[in-house]
Amino acid sequence: MTENRLVRGLRPWVFPALLIGAFEWYARRAAALGSDALAPPSAAARAFAGAALDGSLWQATGFTLGTAALGLLLGAVLGIALGLVLGLSRRAARLGSVTIEVLRPVPSVALIPLAMLGFGFGVRMELAIVAFATFWPLLVLVQAAVQQVEPRLLEVSRVLGLSARERAFKIVLPAIVPRLFVALRLGVAVALVVAVTVEIAANPNGMGYAMMIAQQSFDPALMLAWLGWIGVVGFAINAAMLGLQRGVSRRMGAAP
């Protein structure tokens, strides 16, 4: 019985361990043949420890996560507000539909040069692109969530003679909380991906840039360390958001 549990606990780690082992062997062989394009994972681990000790790791991680969070906040507030309006009024939804259909498919990375031109490098350009990228999914998901609010709740609000604002804050918002957290989880994933992408493509700050610089200065060990770290950070944040979302929907009494 205990042995069974041991196998189950170890099982997720076997495949990555095999992959890393194979990579280690391959990279060492390549290095022995004189290639400096790759580094074995053991060297990447040493480079990671170095970056963690001299503080550059935390500084870049903080920049990326902070900017992604601020951009998400901006995009989410705007997206939720407009989603509420479009969800509550069918006429507004139909009037806005063509504009949204035209603007939404613009890939967020296409705005990188524009943000560069308008804001220069730094926090603001990344913020603007993250906000643009997270605005659309939140808008669409919140609008759909509002449209699926139990019609009887809206009838109650009409019978009670609530104003539009009271209806939004007292009836609709509480009713969509579980779905709102699903949308926010998606928004967090999008924000992280877009933030790192902006840093890789243009913005000289944060984790993406640190990785790019490691590649350009022929330090494959450090580059792999950053790649692994970006993966771990993304996984941890997504897992935390999933936990939060499940907790919220359990407390709100919805099926997980």
Added chain:
Amino acid sequence: MNGHAERRGLERLGALGVLLALVALWWVASNAGWVSRVFLPTPQATFASLLEGLNLSGEGGGELLAFTGATVGRMVQGWLLASLAGVLLGAAIGVSPVVRAWVQPTLEFVRPLPASALLPLAISIFGLNPGMVLFVVAFGAMWPVLLATVHGFAAVEPRLAEVARCLQMSRAAYVWKMGLPNAMPDILAGMRLALTIALIVAVVGEMIASQSGLGQAILLAARAFRASELFAGIVLLGLIGFASNALLALAERRLLRWQQP
């Protein structure tokens, strides 16, 4: 009935009106100089750049058409490769519960990794060339298809699997006749997401690796402060995104017609 259709037509017109009002606002804001024209070109300048770039103004020498072709080609090739690899790998993993149990945690770990984060790694392995960008596009776009296929196979009704056992179907027949049709809605949803990712990674790849395409074109336009050309490029990228999404939604509706009652 007639009045209903008439109202819908009116609303469609109104929706177009909202879009036109936004363009008019853009026109006023840029022409009256509320926003510096360095950042916000006038709509007519953007339109002129678009015409010139697409060789529609009759002067020739515009390169936007070739750039658009290059970007669309990269996106579509990468997407097709990603779909093929994603479905094949996903079917191989998804068909066996044992493989699924050992491999799926790793897949879930890789899923949130930004596809563009693989660009530096791919550059140091393959160097700066078109094949490298194509590889990253395909690799980044593969994950949604792969995970959707695995999920689709895992969600096959157990009774169907029992039927397959009773009929003594071979594994290949099971995959072809039960697994794939069941996973089809998931696969198509994954492919739609993959197409979006393919466009994004193609543009980022062109920006970083200096491969000719719209990504490089808009970056160079911004560096040279040619805002109208930058906007023309953004408009084209938006059109690509819009058209590819619309085509895929259409294909999805046709392919999944059997699902509707």
